[in-house]
Amino acid sequence: xxxxxxxxxxxxxxxxxxxxxxxxxxxxxxxxxxxxxxxxxxxxxxxxxxxxxxxxxxxxxxxxxxxxxxxxxxxxxxxxxxxxxxxxxxxxxxxxxxxxxxxxxxxxxxxxxxxxxxxxxxxxxxxxxxxxxxxxxxxxxxxxxxxxxxxxxxxxxxxxxxxxxxxxxxxxxxxxxxxxxxxxxxxxxxxxxxxxxxxxxxxxxxxxxxxxxxxxxxxxxxxxxxxxxxxxxxxxxxxxxxxxxxxxxxxxxxxxxxxxxxxxxxxxxxxxxxxxxxxxxxxxxxxxxxxxxxxxxxxxxxxxxxxxxxxxxxxxxxxxxxxxxxx
Amino acid sequence: xxxxxxxxxxxxxxxxxxxxxxxxxxxxxxxxxxxxxxxxxxxxxxxxxxxxxxxxxxxxxxxxxxxxxxxxxxxxxxxxxxxxxxxxxxxxxxxxxxxxxxxxxxxxxxxxxxxxxxxxxxxxxxxxxxxxxxxxxxxxxxxxxxxxxxxxxxxxxxxxxxxxxxxxxxxxxxxxxxxxxxxxxxxxxxxxxxxxxxxxxxxxxxxxxxxxxxxxxxxxxxxxxxxxxxxxxxxxxxxxxxxxxxxxxxxxxxxxxxxxxxxxxxxxxxxxxxxxxxxxxxxxxxxxxxxxxxxxxxxxxxxxxxxxxxxxxxxxxxxxxxxxxxx
Numbered sequence: 319x320x321x322x323x324x325x326x327x328x329x330x331x332x333x334x335x336x337x338x339x340x341x342x343x344x345x346x347x348x349x350x351x352x353x354x355x356x357x358x359x360x361x362x363x364x365x366x367x368x369x370x371x372x373x374x375x376x377x378x379x380x381x382x383x384x385x386x387x388x389x390x391x392x393x394x395x396x397x398x399x400x401x402x403x404x405x406x407x408x409x410x411x412x413x414x415x416x417x418x419x420x421x422x423x424x425x426x427x428x429x430x431x432x433x434x435x436x437x438x439x440x441x442x443x444x445x446x447x448x449x450x451x452x453x454x455x456x457x458x459x460x461x462x463x464x465x466x467x468x469x470x471x472x473x474x475x476x477x478x479x480x481x482x483x484x485x486x487x488x489x490x491x492x493x494x495x496x497x498x499x500x501x502x503x504x505x506x507x508x509x510x511x512x513x514x515x516x517x518x519x520x521x522x523x524x525x526x527x528x529x530x531x532x533x534x535x536x537x538x539x540x541x542x543x544x545x546x547x548x549x550x551x552x553x554x555x556x557x558x559x560x561x562x563x564x565x566x567x568x569x570x571x572x573x574x575x576x577x578x579x580x581x582x583x584x585x586x587x588x589x590x591x592x593x594x595x596x597x598x599x600x601x602x603x604x605x606x607x608x609x610x611x612x613x614x615x616x617x618x619x620x621x622x623x624x625x626x627x628x629x630x631x632x633x634x635x636x637x638x639x640x641x642x643x644x645x
Numbered sequence: 646x647x648x649x650x651x652x653x654x655x656x657x658x659x660x661x662x663x664x665x666x667x668x669x670x671x672x673x674x675x676x677x678x679x680x681x682x683x684x685x686x687x688x689x690x691x692x693x694x695x696x697x698x699x700x701x702x703x704x705x706x707x708x709x710x711x712x713x714x715x716x717x718x719x720x721x722x723x724x725x726x727x728x729x730x731x732x733x734x735x736x737x738x739x740x741x742x743x744x745x746x747x748x749x750x751x752x753x754x755x756x757x758x759x760x761x762x763x764x765x766x767x768x769x770x771x772x773x774x775x776x777x778x779x780x781x782x783x784x785x786x787x788x789x790x791x792x793x794x795x796x797x798x799x800x801x802x803x804x805x806x807x808x809x810x811x812x813x814x815x816x817x818x819x820x821x822x823x824x825x826x827x828x829x830x831x832x833x834x835x836x837x838x839x840x841x842x843x844x845x846x847x848x849x850x851x852x853x854x855x856x857x858x859x860x861x862x863x864x865x866x867x868x869x870x871x872x873x874x875x876x877x878x879x880x881x882x883x884x885x886x887x888x889x890x891x892x893x894x895x896x897x898x899x900x901x902x903x904x905x906x907x908x909x910x911x912x913x914x915x916x917x918x919x920x921x922x923x924x925x926x927x928x929x930x931x932x933x934x935x936x937x938x939x940x941x942x943x944x945x946x947x948x949x950x951x952x953x954x955x956x957x958x959x960x961x962x963x964x965x966x967x968x969x970x971x972x
Contacts, residue, residue, distance in 0.1 A: 345672030350696055366926040369677055428923065592963070596755065599693040599928040599959035632926035636919070640967035 324570045325472035327518035330479035330511065333380040337480055340383075340412065341376050342368050344481070346488035351597045356613055358620040361496060362598070363485045366606055366632030370432060372558075373481055373508055373630050374398075374405030374468075380477030381466055382409040392461030393417055397443075397450040399504075399557050400429025401605075401631050402468040407436035418463060420454045426557060426603075426635045445552050445560075469507025470565035479511025485626055486519045494624050496523055500609040501628035503527035503536050503579070505561035506568035508630060513575035516626070523626075524577040526618060528608040530554040530584070535563050536572065537579035545569050555584045558605030558631060580618060582611040588642050590614055594629070595643060606631035651897045652799035654845035657806035657838065660707040664807055667710075667739065668703050669695050671808070673815035678924045683940055685947040688823060689925070690812045693933055693959030697759060699885075700808055700835055700957050701725075701732030701795075707804030708793055709736040719788030720744055724770075724777040726831075726884050727756025728932075728958050729795040734765035745790060747781045753884060753930075753962045772879050772887075796834025797892035806838025812953055813846045821951050823850055827936040828955035830854035830863050830906070832888035833895035835957060840902035843953070850953075851904040853945060855935040857881040857911070862890050863899065864906035872896050882911045885932030885958060907945060909938040915969050917941055921956070922970060933958035 347362045365373035382394055393416035396406045403419040410417035417438040421430060422445045434440055441457070443450050458465040467474055482499070489496055499516055503509045509527040516523050527536050532554055538546040547563040554560065564572065582590075587604050590611035594602045602610070606629050612618060613627060674689045692700035709721055720743030723733045730746040737744035744765040748757060749772045761767055768784070770777050785792040794801055809826070816823055826843055830836045836854040843850050854863050859881055865873040874890040881887065891899065909917075914931045917938035921929045929937070933956050939945060940954060 342675065345674065347672065347694055348669065364926075367674055371924075371926055595928055595963065595966070597698075599691075599698055601922055601926040601928060636922065636970035639922070640970050643963035643967050 322472050324567050325476040325514065327514055329472060329476035330483055330515045333476040334480045334483050336380055336383055337376055337477065340379055341480070343484055344368055346485060349598055356620050358623045358625050359494070360613065360625045360627050361485070361489055361494065363481060363626065363628045364600055365481055365628060365630045366600060366602055370404040370408050371631055371633045372401035372404065372606070373478055374401040375408055376480050377474035377477030377507060378402065378405035378466065379409040379412065381471060381473035382406065382413050382415065384473060385464055387413070387415050390415065390462060390464045392463035394466050395454050395458045395461065395463040396420070396466040396468065397454040398468050399560060400425045401558055401633060403433040403438070404429060404436065406466050407433045407438035411437045418457050418461065420450050426633060426638070428633050428635050432633065469505035470567050472567065475507050475511045475568060475571065477511065478508045479515040481628065482512035482515030486516055489626065495520060496626040497623040498524035498526060498620070499626040500526045500528055500612055500618065502559060502605055502608045502630045503529050504559035504605065505565045506536060506572050507565065509576070510568040510571040512628065513571060517575050525575055527572065527576055527579045528612045529579060529581050530556040530559055530608065531581040533560055534579070534581045537581060539564050539569060540573060540576060540579055555587060556605040556608060558603065559608065580612040582608050582615060582617065586611040586615045588645060591642050600629065601632040601634065601639070602629055603631050603634035649799050651894050652803040652841065654841055656799060656803035657810055657842045660803040661807045661810050663707055663710055664703055664804065667706055668807070670811055671695055673812060676925055683947050685950045685952050686821070687940065687952045687954050688812070688816055688821065690808060690953065690955045691927055692808055692955060692957045693927060693929055697731040697735050698958055698960045699728035699731065699933070700805055701728040702735055703807050704801035704804030704834060705729065705732035705793065706736040706739065708798060708800035709733065709740050709742065711800060712742070712791055714740070714742050717742065717789060717791045719790035721793050722781050722785045722788065722790040723747070723793040723795065724781040725795050726887060727752045728885055728960060730760040730765070731756060731763065733793050734760045734763035738764050745784050745788065747777050753960060753965070755960050755962050759960065796832035797894050799894065802834050802838045802895060802898065804838065805835045806842040808955065809839035809842030813843055816953065822847060823953040824950040825851035825853060825947070826953040827853045827855055827939055827945065829886060829932055829935045829957045830856050831886035831932065832892045833863060833899050834892065836903070837895040837898040839955065840898060844902050852902055854899065854903055854906045855939045856906060856908050857883040857886055857935065858908040860887055861906070861908045864908060866891050866896060867900060867903060867906055882914060883932040883935060885930060886935065907939040909935050909942060909944065913938040913942045915972060918969050927956065928959040928961065928966070929956055930958050930961040
């Protein structure tokens with residue numbers, strides 16, 4: 319899979335048909351406590367309830383289900399901090415193709431186990447020493463496997479966008495029209511797909527990406543107009559959002575559609591995880607909680623507004639979760 | 646509120662209209678992992694996502710919204726291990742009535758805090774020494790407050806049944822018809838309301854109540870045909886399910902409609918809470934997890950069947966939850 323042209327809304331709509339019956343149509347839920355706290359109406363799209371515990375299955379299945387197993391005797395290969403790994407492993411299993419995934423050696427156990435349980439072969443790397451994309455590319459060539467990018471491919475972006483399509487349909491069922499949308503951002507595939515979907519259906523909607531504060535590559539890239547690189551590769555609890563820089567394709571979409579980028583601290587993320595535990599009764603991983611953190615910390619004024627909020631994943635180890643509850 | 650005639654399906658339908666826009670229409674969700682594990686199709690109704698974190702708001706609002714504030718200058722009074730307390734406090738707040746709630750002194754902090762935050766006055770009692778119903782009755786008389794039973798009143802039972810009505814509608818939207826339903830059982834109000842709703846819409850459906858193993862009053866009562874009392878008043882982690890015996894009204898319904906009663910151990914409940922954390926990404930309290938525990942522990946054979954599963958609440962303190970994750 320080489321980078322191609324950015325996907326369009328029609329690609330999101332096609333992905334939605336492809337995913338029907340395979341991905342979970344996650345519900346749209348509300349919390350009176352959250353609404354009261356921010357003074358607006360928050361429509362929560364909990365992608366932690368998605369197959370494999372994160373939105374990533376959407377893009378992975380959309381991409382992999384289009385491949386011919388005959389053409390790729392080695393199946394698929396990918397590199398991922400964990401959630402894309404799980405999504406690819408599960409999609410490959412459903413499509414009866416082998417999967418080889420390059421994952422950081424410090425990935426949460428739950429993500430490693432879940433990927434292995436879906437039948438994938440895992441090869442670990444060191445975040446600081448190794449080039450994970452090179453490892454995955456070498457494997458692809460050696461095994462005749464199709465490389466599945468974590469974010470920089472039209473099928474991946476379009477697949478992630480199906481969550482936004484559902485969200486807008488579910489809001490419409492409630493006769494609501496979101497004024498703005500907030501979603502987590504690592505490489506930018508989710509927010510790009512969401513933006514494609516929601517801006518097509520509601521051109522005035524404001525779309526905000528949310529990043530961990532030391533991984534604000536999208537914030538700086540949007541300012542400069544160029545893809546900027548993060549100065550560090552680790553150090554945030556948001557293990558899912560540590561991509562080194564915006565994707566090439568995703569940035570073409572995001573630089574066009576994003577209203578802005580918000581950043582949150584690890585402490586704000588911990589607060590959001592505790593809030594989700596106490597008030598929403600949802601399990602969120604750090605990277606899945608950044609948009610909620612931005613909202614709870616008042617980084618965006620939403621008084622009197624209708625806000626769509628994507629919670630992107632819930633794959634967190636029990637000991638880390640317990641530690642956050644106790645902190 | 647003195648015990649009256651048992652409610653009917655029509656009362657559940659009326660309650661559903663009364664709750665529209667006030668209670669959360671909780672989604673119906675599925676987990677591929679759970680389906681694969683039990684070999685059936687499990688439709689999960691997560692009432693932990695309900696207002697105040699448990700199904701109890703349904704019955705409380707249905708009952709309290711029918712009261713005249715003029716007739717009850719002292720508002721409402723109730724006794725509750727915690728979730729009914731929260732439901733009554735929130736419903737009274739919305740109906741602009743004062744609420745006084747008698748709660749056990751060892752109730753989880755989250756339930757005490759949540760009830761207080763909704764504006765109720767809390768009076769604590771000792772589970773072993775005090776008669777909570779007598780305390781609440783005395784308060785009702787002294788203050789001119791209407792006593793809101795935790796389960797033994799037609800409006801409460803009908804309100805809880807709205808969850809079953811939604812569940813059947815949501816299953817129908819998926820063109821599915823559950824073969825059986827499992828739900829937690831303390832005083833029996835939830836399972837009675839659910840049974841009223843689902844048996845009316847689908848007379849062949851099997852309905853199972855699930856109890857903690859030392860609090861199997863419904864299991865024994867169904868066997869003997871008489872309301873049997875539990876021999877202990879505490880000692881299970883399922884703090885929400887420690888009612889001393891079946892309600893009078895609820896037993897009239899349950900003895901007619903229940904297919905059977907299943908019991909689960911505390912360890913099976915802990916396993917279910919961990920499963921919900923890891924696989925469903927939902928926070929469950931012990932009492933809210935018993936039906937899932939029964940399913941996961943194989944207490945009912947569901948291979949090839951469609952199972953409706955009610956997860957009734959998620960109000961658990963962080964330190965208890967952390968302890969369960971670590972155990």
